[in-house]
Amino acid sequence: MSVRLSNIGKRYGATRALNGVDLTLTGGRVHALVGENGAGKSTCLGIIGGRTVPSTGEIELDGERVTFASPAHAASNGVVSIYQELSVIPSMSVLHNVFLGSEPRRTRWTDDSAAMRTAYAQVASRIGADIDPDVEVGSLSVGDQQMVEIMRALSRRPRVMLMDEPTAALGPRERQALYGVIAGLRDEGVVVAFVSHNLEEVLGVSDDISVFRDGELCGSGPSDQWSRDSLMSAMIGHPPQVDLRGTSASPKPRKELLRVDGLSGGRVEDVSLDVRAGEIVGIAGLVGSGRSTLLRLIAGAQRPTTGRWQLDGVKQPWPSSVRSARRQGIVYLxxxxKAQGILPESTTAENIVLGRLGPVARRGIVTRRSVRDHADVAGRQVGFATTRLSTNIGALSGGNQQKALLARVLHAKPRLILADEPTRGVDVGAKDEISRALRDIADRGGSVMMVSSEYEELAENCDRVLVMWHGTVVAELRGPDIGVDTMVKLSFGTEGLT
Amino acid sequence: MTQVSKTMVTRPDDTASSRPDAGRARSGVRRVGEAVALYAPVLMLVVLVIVASVLNDRFWAPENLRNMLTQNSALALVAFGMTLVIIAGVFDLSVGAIFAAGSVIFAMLSNEVLLLPAALITVVVGALAGAVNAYVVNSLRVNSFIGTLATGAVFSGLVYILCDSSPVQARREGFETLGLGRIAGVPCALIVAVAAFGLCAALLNGTIFGRYVFAVGGNAAAAHLTGVPVRAVRAACFVLVGALAALGGMITGSQLGLGQPTLGSNIALDAFAVVVIGGTSVYGGRGALWRTASAVLVLATLTNIFNALAWDTTRQSVAKGLIIIAAVALDAARSRSDHA
Structure with a gap:
């Protein structure tokens, strides 16, 4: 099995998303595509998978020229994709989602329910998923929804499996399961290609790595010839600046900003913690361990059942709403x-100033100019390019959208930022700038609590990490104790320790 | 480890994108709540039937029941089609016009040709009207709400032109059979409605097409990426509701003995009311035909009660409007707790 691309290109109006790509993907090898957002790697997968029609070039499947009119057409030729955004139907059951569009049929009009269940049991055990086939997909965690999507792809018996950021939503356990499946597909001779921003994953899982930059393929080779640094340099076109955490690991004691005691609500049970001025506190834990709920409770977005709140050493009632938390300087990201952040049809500047229009307005009137000026001030702090402020935010890359949202948070003059997966699905450049911006905030005396599924990121950025398991904080790591392996082990609770 | 995975499949209580956080204690309450929501139309029906039995001592008289069912058969047809359309995530506001067209065209044709061909042609015209809606929504990419509001105006205008703005007297013998006749004591209209129910229920629950209807309404973009023929599924729903609306118009016209261009002005709202009272989500992707059927009976019983109370149609209209708002608010509250 092999897929050969020759001179593949894609234009959107005047923009070249992809240009003159020649690439061969061979069966029995795992191929990783890396690059910054907008570099063309997702477009490339989309073209192979029938989602995007190329403007130039040819695709050959086992030496035979093919043109796919739709994802369904590609799937019928054994080319199956897992998309970056979830493509499950929340209101339908897991079982029906997995076989949607490829139902085992009893007659032309009806499906074969028994065959479906048998096939489900097989595919679920293959990936080690313990998900009830009859529950609605919308009731699952994002990680499990991603597993449903992966099962759907597997059940179509792919000859070519294309995955765009398949692990972004997965916790460590599910990631391992997926790596196992990828290895299995490879051994069956399937062509496996995936896009990932996680370079450790790319280096660990793939046999070949291709690097995209500005719509062109700028390097390709077996993965043992690449290193984290050489990948970074190839992606950004120059050597990366080292020393992210650098100078600021100052151990001197700081003033307590917020103290929370006996907090319970949703999945969170009896959590106590404090955040000091000038500190970045990471929250590690599996998907579903209560990390996001913890942030939402503190942000006023969800009511706790119990919990005591002490700000600047003064006891206060728990903030009753997001507004009241924001008035105390606590801002949630x-x-x-897509769903809860950006207003896609508004300009980036309008998006940035949205949370705090008071100082933007003069006598109640908001002018385009003052919006721009205020957005510019906030945007600069996160390295957002001034020239893009008047672009609709929906047209920007994920990384730039995320930077703009961080600028929105900064525009609100926060004392404590609650950032949930602040770098999910963004390219390395943007990730770097976001990390840097958060560090800047801490250096200037602000505080950050961040949740991340990428423990490398927590290890690099945080002064302290709280590890959650089943709604409780099971460990607190400081400075040199913050290690990826330690966090992974603790995330699984005592049961996960071997 | 088993414990970890088990907690991962509990329901989320905050956003769709965040973690599942429902405690185990709450899921029991939730299950009861869901069961109540699921069977709400049936519970409502039971309560209303009891009220009606008390208020109207002739409620259980066969004549009364038969009248109730006959009078609401046309509405039921439209509501069944509408259920599929709404589950597929679109609206059809042109059903009123197609309904009127059904009565007028059936009356005019039956004056010229035999009843059966007249009936068949009328149903086909209704289906074609549905195909026009599908074209406007699918190919011209007009929002279905606006699109079918506009095609409804077009259809309605054409009907007025066709019959010169006046009712069409039906002259052929047996014209009333469809609406008022009985077979073995069972009203023909009821037989048609039950058959339509059977057809729609079989389509929706028994076939892959039905599964696709739910998928398209649940998340059209995802369904497309998964290989579901989104446009074809929506088109089929529009065609089906068009045909059923025309059939409904024929039944009502047959009951009146004429083709009436003003018919059906309320049918879209009534059908909509019935569908949402039946708990079908206006956001698409969720719903059930049997609940729509129960809701038709709810509305029928309610009308019976209003009549027993000697309420006129103006008061009935107020009550009906309020009930629709309550049903939609319930739907919104439910999907809030599910999604946002």
Missing amino acids: TEDR
Whole structure:
């Protein structure tokens, strides 16, 4: 099995998303595509998978020229994709989602329910998923929804499996299961190609790595010839600046900003913690361990059942709403930038100033100019390019959207930022700038609590990490104790320790 | 480890994108709540039937029941089609116009040709009207709410032109059979409605097409990426509701003995009311035909009660409007707790 691309290109109007790509993917090898957002790797997968029609070039499947009109057409030729955004139907059951569009049929009009259940049991055991086939997908965690999507792809018996950021929503355990499946597919001779921003994952899982930059393929080779640094340099076109955490690991005691005691609500049970001025506190834990709920409770977005709140050493009632938390300087950055973050049809500047229009308005009137000026001030702090402020935010890359949302948070003059997966699905450049911006905030005396599924990121950025398991904080790591392996082990609770 | 995975499949209580956080204690309460919501139309029906039995001592008289069912058969047809359309995530506001067209065209044709061909042609015209809606929504990419509001105006205008703005007297013998006749004591209209129910229920629950209807309404973009023929599924729903609306118009016209261009002005709202009272989500992707059927009976019983109370149609209209708002608010509250 092999897929050969020759001179593949894609234009959107005047923009070249992809240009003159020649690439061969061979069966029995795992191929990783890396690059910054907008570099063309997702477009490349989309073209192979029938989602995007190329403007130039040819695709050959086992030496035979093919043109796919739709994802369904590609799937019928054994080319199956897992998309970056979830493509499950929340209101339908897991079982029906897995076989949607490829139902085992009894007659032309009806499906074969028994065959479906047998096939489900097989595919679920293959990936080690313990998900009830009859529950609605919308009731699952994002990680489990991603597993449903992976099962759907597997059940189509792919000859070519294309995965765009398949692990972004997965916790460590599910990631391992997926790596196992990828290895299995490889051994069966399936062509496996995936896009990932996680370079450790790329280096660990793939046999070949291709690097994209500005719509062109700028390097390709077996993965043992690449290193984290050489990948970074190839992606950004120059050597990366080292020393992220650098100078600021100052151990001197700081003033307590917020203290929370006996907090319970949703999945969170009896959590106590404090955040000091000038500190970045990481929250580690598996998907579903209560990390996001913890942030949402503190942000006033969800009511706790119990909990005591002490700000600047003064006891106060728990903030009753997001507004009241914001009045105390506590600002929340959502993990779901599309659904809960951006107003896609408004300009980036309007998006940035949205949370705090008071100082933007003069006598109640908001002018385009003052919006721009205020957005510019906030945007600069996160390295957001001034020239893009008047672009609709929906047209920006994920990384730039995320930077704009962080600028929105900064525009609110926060004392404590609650950031949920602040770098999910963004490219390395943006990730770097976001990490740097958070560090800047801490250096200037602000505080940050961040949730991340990428423990490398927590290890690099945080002064302190709280590890959650089943709604409780099971460990607190400081400075040199913050290690990826330690966090992974603790995330699994005592049961996970071997 | 088993414990970890088990907690991962509990329901989320905050956003769709965040973690599942429902405690185990709450899931029991929730299950009861869901069961109540699921069977709400049936519970409502039971309560209303009891009220009606008390208020109207002739409620259980066969004549009364038969009248109730006959009078609401046309509405039921439209509501069944509407259920599929709404589950598929679109609206059809042109059903009123197609309904009127059904009565007028059936009356005019039956004056020229035999009843059966007249009936078949009328149903096909209704289906074609549905195909026009599908074209406007699918190919011209007009929002279905606006699109079918506009095609409804077009259809309605054409009907007025066709019959010169006046009712069409039906002259052929047997014209009333469809609406008022009985077979073995069972009203023909009821037989048609039950058959339509059977057809729609079989389509929706028994076939892959039905599964696709739910998928398209649940998340059209995802369904497309998964290989579901989104446009074809929506088109089929529009065609089906068009045909059923025309059939409904024929039944009502047959009951009146004429083709009436003003018919059906309330049918879209009534059908909509019935569908949402039946708990079908206006956001698409969720719903059930049997609940729509129960809701038709709810509305029928309610009308019976109003009549027993000697309320006129103006008061009935106020009550009906309020009930629709309550049903939609319930739907919104439910999907809030599910999604946002």
